[in-house]
Amino acid sequence: MEIYKVFFFHNPKAAGTSIAKFLSDIAETSRTCPLIENDIVGHIARNGEYSTFKGYTFYHGHYGWDIFSQVNAGHKTVSNFRHPLDRVVSIYNYFRNTVKLDEESLKLDRYFAVRAAKTCEFSEFIRIDDVRVKNYLSNQHFRQIIHSPWEFFDEAPIDDARARIRNMDWYYVCGWEQVSLGWASEVFSVDNPKIDHLNISIPAGDNISVADLDMKVQCYIENMNIYDLKIFDYAVQLIQSRHRWSGWSRAARS
Secondary structure, rough: OEEEEEEOOOOOOHHHHHHHHHHHHOHHHHHHHOOOOOHHHHHHHOOOOOOOHHHOOEEEOOOOOHHHHHHOOOOOEEEOOOOHHHHHEEEEEEEEHHHHOHHHOOHHHHHHHHHHHOOHHHHHOOOOOHHHHHHHHHOOHHHHHHHOOOOOOOOOHHHHHHHHHHOOOEEEEOOOHHHHHHHHHHHHOOOOOOOOOOOOOOOOOOOOOOHHHOHHHHHHHHHHHHHHHHHHHHHHHHHHHHOOOOHHHHHOOO
16 A cells, blocks of 8 residues: 655544544554644744654644645645534533543643633633634634644635645545545545544533524624635535546435
């Protein structure tokens, strides 16, 4: 089986852990880059310098274009998409019910969002006006593709984001598993690729779903994610049109 160089722009809570496992089977994992950054605290500590991480064949993490631009050496680009409503709800459930930290760890700055989810109801959590929470909730994937998921910026170059999505070698769209995997089989020459769903939030009594949200809350989340909605819709549009000719395009939406 051919071994590939891969850079995975891992969008949080969008089947990314499962996709990373799939990619690890086709990438040269003996040269996997160690963790570069995983949150705003780690991002600030790096101060925009990533050149020391050049030379690896497999990168995967909550990394943005700022990292990719410094380490790219012909890597295939990969990402994962999920509707913002589903993703924001999943983040809250994951922080609130799945992440287990002791009291001292919860006091650390890097776990501010986790602490907030554990102590706030959902409608309060999504309205917290603090970058340590907003980074996870507002256009995170769009910002990741343009520059970094851990930074906000004034301009919103949607055409640049669409171009980068259009030029990606492969991506996965939650809700379109059959078509996504059909594309993966073509890109990576893998027969019948499968995603083993890992790191799924354990059902808990106070887990919520999108169906639990009233329209006012749903509109609030969508207004926070105008650009993530645009790139999600664009990714779906592309994956449908690119593979309309193949047998995978006839697969039912999973």
